[in-house]
Amino acid sequence: MSDVIAGQQAALDTAYRGFVGAGDRYALLDFPDHPNVGDSAIWLGEIALLRAVTGRDPDYVCTWHDFDEAAFRRACPDGVVLLHGGGNLGDIWPHHQRLREAVLARLTDRRIVQLPQSIHFGDPAAAARFARIAVAHPDFTLLVRDRPSLAAARGFVGGRALLAPDSAFAIGPQPRGTADQPLLALLRTDAERMGDRDIPHGVQPVDWLEDEEPLPDDRNARAAARLARGLKLLSRGERIVTDRLHAHILALLLGIPHHVLDNSYGKLAAYLDSWTGGSPLVRRVAA
Structure with a gap:
């Protein structure tokens, strides 16, 4: 990895x-x-x-x-x-x-x-x-x-x-927080979503498109606060299923096993084929 x-x-x-x-x-x-x-x-x-x-x-x-x-x-x-x-x-x-x-x-x-x-x-x-x-x-x-x-x-x-x-x-490996659920489903709710997903019973999908207020005025500090929110969210899952490329990337940086679905135009499959598909942390899931 x-x-x-x-x-x-x-x-x-x-x-x-x-x-x-x-x-x-x-x-x-x-x-x-x-x-x-x-x-x-x-x-x-x-x-x-x-x-x-x-x-x-x-x-x-x-x-x-x-x-x-x-x-x-x-x-x-x-x-x-x-x-x-x-x-x-x-x-x-x-x-x-x-x-x-x-x-x-x-x-x-x-x-x-x-x-x-x-x-x-x-x-x-x-x-x-x-x-x-x-x-x-x-x-x-x-x-x-x-x-x-x-x-x-x-x-x-x-x-x-x-x-x-x-x-x-370039941000490098990140420290993983404590998991509190067996499976976290982080799935797109925006224009790149690809239809309905077959999610295991009892798992409630989430997305990361809402800020936690207040945010810093400094741009880099604001970006860091948003990244910290995403890392905290991903860390909650012992495993992750996602159709977001950066949930996949951050899961690699956190060392979390995860299942990857694709977005509406094949972005994740293209990236895995080009760079990350050989990681033992990654399993591809058909749509």
Whole structure:
């Protein structure tokens, strides 16, 4: 199991050092200011990696809805622009995609790197629009976290697409809390849910899309509070069944055996096939 984690951490370190080095300035866009624990885990992994490589925090941060180009250029007059990773490159979560496309269209004088993402477009026209914007940028690198996404990305930007693991692995192994139930079912209730699930009698499914108040004002502290909530929730199960990619990733980091179902477009199977399917903690479950 440690080999599965260590291998991905090494791959992430290599990938990040491909675009930043010691002392480099950078901006990190699309802070995930929402309750989904997985996005906070990714953010904290990104920050950990970037601090380790550059020795710096980002000069400019924004959410999907408050990017200010003038403020960005004042705060970060040079350096690479990094787009937060995750699973929102496509048309399921359009507000994040709109930010991505606006940044690529407007910041053509900067190197831009999309941190590891999964790709899914349901609308071919939306995919074609992104491809036009992406290929037109003179210095855009697209990191993706599974092989089907890599195939799609190479159709968009050719050799500027690269495979890298999910950045959440950079937070490393986590201490496991005390379990109080034999099976915890953490299942999606959002747009990526795939139909009804056959859950054992007496098990009440939960999700992690509600914050515990109050939250800190500092962005990184806020992300850390959301991650702590998710780790505490997962630790309650002696075993876990989930269709959330980051419940799978955090279960690996916690050392908890778990059963993996897929989301609506095959994201979990793609990631297991690319990186984590060999872990003895993981068992795949058919839909």
